[in-house]
Amino acid sequence: xxTVMVTVMDKGMAQKxxxxxxxxxxxxxxxxxxxxxxxxxxxxxxxxxLWNYRDLIFLFVKRDFVAVYKQTxxxxxxYIIQPLLTTITxxxxxxNIAKLSTDGMPHVLFYLSGITLWNYFAECLNKTSNTFISNxxxxxxxxxxxxxxxxxxxxxxxxxxxxxxxLFLGVLLYYTSFRNDIHPNLFIVLLxxxxxxxxxxxxxxxxxxxxxxxxxxxxxxxxVFGVQLLMFATPVIYPLSSLNEKQKFVILLNPxxxxxxxxxxxxxxxxxxxxFYLGYSFFFMLMVILVGVLLFNKVERSFMxxx
Amino acid sequence: xxxxxxxxxxxxxxxxxxxxxxxxxxxxxTWYAKVRGIDNPNSKIEIIxxxxxxxADHHVALSNVSFDVKExxxxxxxxxxxxxxxxxxxxxxxxxxxxxxxxKVRGRIASLLEVGTGFHPELTGRENVYLNGAILGxxxxxxxxxxxEIVEFSGVEKFIDTxxxxxxxxxxxxxxxxxxxxxxxxxxxxxxVLAVGDMEFQKKCLGKMKDVSEQGRTVLFVSHxxxxxxxxxxxxxxxxxxxxxxQGNINSVVNTYVESAKQDALLNEDFSRRGNKSIKFKSFxxxxxxxxxxxxxxxxxxxxxNISFEKITNVASIDISFTIKNSLGEAITHMQNMDSDxxxxxxxxxxxxxxxxxxxxxxxxxxxxxxxxxTNTEAxxxxxxxxxxxxxxxxxxxxxxxxxxxxxxxxxxxxxxID
Numbered sequence: 001x002x003t004v005m006v007t008v009m010d011k012g013m014a015q016k017x018x019x020x021x022x023x024x025x026x027x028x029x030x031x032x033x034x035x036x037x038x039x040x041x042x043x044x045x046x047x048x049x050l051w052n053y054r055d056l057i058f059l060f061v062k063r064d065f066v067a068v069y070k071q072t073x074x075x076x077x078x079y080i081i082q083p084l085l086t087t088i089t090x091x092x093x094x095x096n097i098a099k100l101s102t103d104g105m106p107h108v109l110f111y112l113s114g115i116t117l118w119n120y121f122a123e124c125l126n127k128t129s130n131t132f133i134s135n136x137x138x139x140x141x142x143x144x145x146x147x148x149x150x151x152x153x154x155x156x157x158x159x160x161x162x163x164x165x166x167l168f169l170g171v172l173l174y175y176t177s178f179r180n181d182i183h184p185n186l187f188i189v190l191l192x193x194x195x196x197x198x199x200x201x202x203x204x205x206x207x208x209x210x211x212x213x214x215x216x217x218x219x220x221x222x223x224v225f226g227v228q229l230l231m232f233a234t235p236v237i238y239p240l241s242s243l244n245e246k247q248k249f250v251i252l253l254n255p256x257x258x259x260x261x262x263x264x265x266x267x268x269x270x271x272x273x274x275x276f277y278l279g280y281s282f283f284f285m286l287m288v289i290l291v292g293v294l295l296f297n298k299v300e301r302s303f304m305x306x307x
Numbered sequence: 308x309x310x311x312x313x314x315x316x317x318x319x320x321x322x323x324x325x326x327x328x329x330x331x332x333x334x335x336x337t338w339y340a341k342v343r344g345i346d347n348p349n350s351k352i353e354i355i356x357x358x359x360x361x362x363a364d365h366h367v368a369l370s371n372v373s374f375d376v377k378e379x380x381x382x383x384x385x386x387x388x389x390x391x392x393x394x395x396x397x398x399x400x401x402x403x404x405x406x407x408x409x410x411k412v413r414g415r416i417a418s419l420l421e422v423g424t425g426f427h428p429e430l431t432g433r434e435n436v437y438l439n440g441a442i443l444g445x446x447x448x449x450x451x452x453x454x455x456e457i458v459e460f461s462g463v464e465k466f467i468d469t470x471x472x473x474x475x476x477x478x479x480x481x482x483x484x485x486x487x488x489x490x491x492x493x494x495x496x497x498x499x500v501l502a503v504g505d506m507e508f509q510k511k512c513l514g515k516m517k518d519v520s521e522q523g524r525t526v527l528f529v530s531h532x533x534x535x536x537x538x539x540x541x542x543x544x545x546x547x548x549x550x551x552x553x554q555g556n557i558n559s560v561v562n563t564y565v566e567s568a569k570q571d572a573l574l575n576e577d578f579s580r581r582g583n584k585s586i587k588f589k590s591f592x593x594x595x596x597x598x599x600x601x602x603x604x605x606x607x608x609x610x611x612x613n614i615s616f617e618k619i620t621n622v623a624s625i626d627i628s629f630t631i632k633n634s635l636g637e638a639i640t641h642m643q644n645m646d647s648d649x650x651x652x653x654x655x656x657x658x659x660x661x662x663x664x665x666x667x668x669x670x671x672x673x674x675x676x677x678x679x680x681x682t683n684t685e686a687x688x689x690x691x692x693x694x695x696x697x698x699x700x701x702x703x704x705x706x707x708x709x710x711x712x713x714x715x716x717x718x719x720x721x722x723x724x725i726d
Contacts, residue, residue: 056441143401
C-alpha cells in the first residue's frame with residue numbers, strides 16, 4: 001500500500017518537475033528544440049525519436065500484415081502454404097533425388113526445421129535491404145525516424161515466423177506421436193535468443209545494404225541471389241554431421257549456421273550444439289547491428305539527394 | 308515575440324550528372340584519404356567554397372539564405388518555379404540536409420509537402436487515417452481523440468471502412484487533407500496543398516489554415532496563388548535564383564514578385580539561343596485579355612502571348628512558332644502563324660505580335676513555352692523553355708484530381724440514352 005502511494009507521489013512530482021523545466025526551457029532564449037546541421041556526428045543517435053514514433057512502427061506492422069494478402073482467396077493461409085511447398089520441393093529434390101543425409105530424421109521435419117528460421121532471416125534481410133528505395137516516395141515528403149521502417153519489417157516478419165513456427169510444431173507433434181527417435185530437449189528455452197540473433201543479423205545486414213544501395217544500386221541484385229546462395233552455406237538442407245572437419249569449420253564461420261543447427265538440436269535432439277559458436281553468432285549480431293545503425297544514421301539524413 | 312525558427316546561412320548544392328564518383332574503389336580511396344586527413348584525390352564536391360559555386364557540374368538550389376520566423380507568424384514563401392522554395396521547405400522539413408549552414412527550431416515541427424503521404428490503397432479509410440496521422444507525427448492517442456473530427460471534416464463518413472482504392476479521387480484527397488488539417492504542431496509547413504478539392508472544400512481548408520494561425524501557431528506557406536498568400540500570410544520572403552531577395556510585409560513582397568515577373572519579359576543575352584540571327588527575339592511575355600502580365604492562368608481561360616522581334620538582315624519570309632512543354636519536358640502542343648493564315652511582317656526595326664491562345668485546357672501544373680523563328684529551311688532564332696507559366700485548376704470543371712500522366716482535359720457531355 002505504502003509503496004503504491006510513493007510511486008504515485010513520485011509520478012506527480014516528476015510531472016510537476018517536467019512542467020517546471022519546460023517552462024524554464026521556454027523562457028530561456030538560447031534553448032532550441034532542435035538544431036539541424038549539414039553533417040552529424042557518427043554517434044549522434046536519436047533513439048528517443050524512434051521511441052516517440054512507436055505508434056508508427058506498430059501501424060507499419062499492421063499495414064504490412066493486413067495489406068499483403070488482401071484480395072487473395074486463401075488469405076493468411078499463404079503464410080503456411082509457402083513453407084509447406086518449399087518443404088515438399090526440398091523433400092523431393094534434396095531428399096529423394098539427391099539423397100542428401102537428414103541425420104536419420106523424417107525428411108519433411110528436417111527441411112521444415114531448417115527453413116522455418118531461415119525464412120525469417122531471408123525475409124528480414126530482403127525486405128529491410130530495400131528500405132530506402134522502396135520508401136523513397138514517402139521519405140521524400142515527410143520526416144520521421146527512418147529506422148521505424150526496418151524495425152517494423154522485423155516485427156511484422158516475426159508474426160509470420162510465429163505462424164510458420166506453429167506449423168512446424170504441428171508437424172513435430174505428428175512425428176513424435178509415432179516415432180521415438182525425436183527428442184525435444186531443454187535447449188528449447190534458447191528459442192527466443194535464436195530468434196533474436198536471427199532478427200538482429202537480418203536487420204543489421206539489411207540496413208547496411210539499404211544504406212549502400214542508395215548509391216550503389218548493384219547491391220540490390222546481388223542481395224536477391226546472395227541470400228539464396230547463403231542458404232547453401234548454412235545447414236538448412238543438410239546436417240552439419242554430414243560434413244568433414246574442414247568443411248564444418250568453414251560452414252560454422254557463417255554465423256547463421258549455429259543458429260539453425262541449435263534450433264534443430266533443441267526441437268529434435270538431432271545435430272550439434274556449441275556454446276562457442278552460438279556466442280560467436282551473438283557477437284556477430286551485435287557488430288553488424290552497430291555498423292548498420294551507424295551507417296543508416298549517416299545516410300538517412302540526406303539520402304534523398306542520391307537515391 | 309520569440310523566434311521559433313532561425314535559419315542561418317543555408318545553402319544547398321546539388322551535384323549534377325553522375326552521383327558519387329561512379330565506382331566503389333574511387334569512393335573507398337576518397338574515404339581513405341579523408342580518414343588520413345589529406346586532400347581527397349577524387350575531390351569534386353567535398354568542400355564547397357563560394358568561388359566554385361558557379362561550376363557547371365553543380366546546381367546551387369539555395370545560397371546563403373538566412374531569416375527568422377517569429378512565433379505566431381504566418382510566413383509566405385514566394386518565388387518562381389525553380390527558385391529554391393521547395394528545396395528550402397525540404398530542408399526545413401528535414402527531408403534532406405543543407406550543404407552548409409544550419410537552422411534551429413523551437414517546438415514541434417510538422418510538414419505537409421503533399422497530402423496523403425503513405426496512404427495504402429488496400430487499407431480502409433479508417434486504417435489510413437491512423438497510418439497517415441502517425442507518419443505526420445501524431446501519436447495513436449492523438450489521432451483517436453480527433454478521429455471523429457477528422458472524418459466529419461472530410462465528409463466521407465459512409466465509406467470510412469472501405470478500402471481507399473475504391474474512393475473517388477476527390478474523396479481520397481478530402482480524407483488526406485482532413486488528417487493533415489488536424490495536426491497540431493507548434494510549427495506547420497505547408498506546400499501548395501490548398502490546390503486540391505472543389506471551391507467549397509478549398510474554402511474550408513483556407514478557413515482551417517486561418518484557425519491554425521489564429522491559435523498562435525506558426526505557419527510557413529508556399530503557394531503560387533497570390534490571393535491565398537495575401538489572405539493568409541502576414542509576412543513573406545521572396546526567393547529568386549536560390550537567394551533570399553526580400554523579406555517583409557506580405558503585400559509588398561507579393562507586389563515585388565509580380566513586378567519582377569514583368570521585368571522578365573526582356574530577352575537579353577542570358578538566354579541560350581540557336582539560329583543564324585537573321586532576326587532576333589526582343590521580348591516575350593504572357594498576359595490576360597486586359598493586357599496585364601500574368602504568371603499563370605486558370606484552366607479554360609484564354610492566354611495571350613506577346614512577342615516582339617527585330618529584323619537584323621533581310622529575309623525572304625518569317626515563320627514563328629510556339630511549343631508548350633510540361634514540367635517533364637514533354638511537348639504538349641505547338642502553334643504557328645500559319646494556323647490562322649497570318650503573315651509575319653518583314654519591316655525593319657521592331658515588330659510586335661500578339662497571339663491569342665483559346666481555351667487553355669491543360670491539366671493544372673507548370674508549363675514552359677519555347678519560341679522559334681525561321682523558315683522551312685533555316686532557323687533564325689530559337690529559345691528553348693523561354694518562359695514558364697502555371698495552369699490552375701478551375702472549379703467550374705468539377706474536376707478535383709487528374710489521374711497520373713494526364714496532359715490535357717477535353718470537356719465531355721454525358722447523357723443517359725432513353726429509348
